[in-house]
């Protein structure tokens with residue numbers, strides 16, 4: 070659970086007056102005289118075809134709207150084939166979803182649901198969401214599969230006492246639904262209104278060859294932010310779930326500790342745009358500009374690629390950027406792409422984003438994945454054995470959020486279903502392939518993947534050739550054969566052209582040293598590893 074800094078310690082995402090609350094401008098549109106005009110559509114036992122059609126049309130509109138704002142996985146689990154509008158009457162729009170857990174998650178989107186109904190009917194309704202299988206708000210359906218009614222007639226009971234008791238023991242489906250809900254929540258963090266999370270620090274950011282440069286640059290910024298430091302503008306890019314946002318939190322935490330007087334603003338691009346549009350609508354764009362250029366010392370904008378195709382916002386961003394840069398403030402951006410590769414962003418913004426240091430994060434190697442899993446296990450107070458740990462780390466390679474998600478799921482399964490975490494359970498729960506489909510990684514498969522990656526014939530790697538490209542590829546293959554296959558030096562030497570064990574040691578040591586500083590080599594190694 071994210072912890073917030075007390076406001077005197079860190080002032081982030083502060084607002085100007087009352088105007089910057091998300092959606093204020095939207096809710097300002099609601100009519101004040103709706104009550105008398107409220108529509109009533111209900112489907113009862115005698116429901117008319119017409120009202121049913123009407124409800125289903127409105128339901129469809131709501132789903133269409135939610136589909137555009139809810140992450141795909143969440144949408145398909147919580148809403149699609151689940152959310153059903155049952156009636157609209159007396160200022161209430163009553164929906165039903167499958168389970169109580171889905172209800173909890175769906176309720177987070179009440180405002181958005183109200184918004185889309187308003188768009189269809191022009192009236193604001195209170196949104197009520199009931200769960201089919203465990204509803205407190207409507208008459209419970211005791212025949213539901215999730216309730217077992219135990220006949221207690223064989224026990225002595227007082228006169229007039231109830232004959233049946235409700236056994237609320239959840240069914241397997243219900244437990245599965247809980248496990249899914251926890252996993253989905255983890256996999257789809259809600260970034261809107263982001264707050265600095267004290268639990269994400271440099272101490273618990275595991276460093277490996279694929280993120281060391283981004284980590285070192287962030288740390289340097291945190292120690293010396295702004296014009297006095299080396300990188301007044303830092304841009305971190307990577308695929309999803311590789312630690313960009315974690316580094317932003319770590320920087321914020323470190324600055325709050327080392328430079329407590331600094332005003333830090335950590336904001337998503339989406340919130341930045343919403344805030345700007347809200348203030349533009351009430352002619353207060355200057356307040357927006359002043360807030361950032363005068364009151365903020367460190368501006369961190371997450372997911373800057375979302376400026377894509379938003380020309381008005383790009384203009385404002387451009388002015389804010391220039392002014393903050395001129396004043397020597399610290400700027401940090403994250404994105405899923407290198408600035409050069411973002412389409413739909415003006416050239417002048419791309420060039421601004423490239424003014425400072427641009428670093429990337431690649432998927433972690435096996436060793437780092439294992440280290441991350443160990444650290445997360447401690448944090449979750451979860452014990453899993455070495456076999457399971459290695460299995461997960463060797464299968465989930467490209468997204469750390471997924472690695473963590475696997476532990477979140479296993480913890481939920483073991484606690485809710487009261488089972489031991491064993492290899493078979495892990496394969497079933499994480500949908501890992503069965504052993505017969507598992508590829509065995511051998512010296513041969515490492516050599517082939519390396520040769521393929523460097524576009525060299527396998528025979529060259531096994532030859533006596535000393536050409537620079539061949540030597541590099543051979544050294545990388547030997548290094549991986551040691552690291553991933555854990556093969557003996559003699560075996561490796563024998564495979565690669567009958568070399569002795571000291572050549573293998575030399576190759577492994579050379580690559581181990583180089584990979585610490587050569588990011589292009591670490592990218593190569595990582596890419597080969599992911600192809601194994």
Ligand SMILES: Nc1ncnc2c1ncn2[C@@H]1O[C@H](COP(=O)(O)OP(=O)(O)OP(=O)(O)O)[C@@H](O)[C@H]1O
Nearest residue numbers: 273274275308309310311312313314315441469470
């Ligand atoms: N090197 C690391 N050590 C420990 N935890 C990490 C590391 N990298 C990422 N994580 C964890 O993985 C999860 C995902 O990371 P984060 O949210 O920072 O990714 P991201 O790159 O910002 O993803 P997105 O682009 O989807 O927003 C977080 O819980 C984060 O703490």
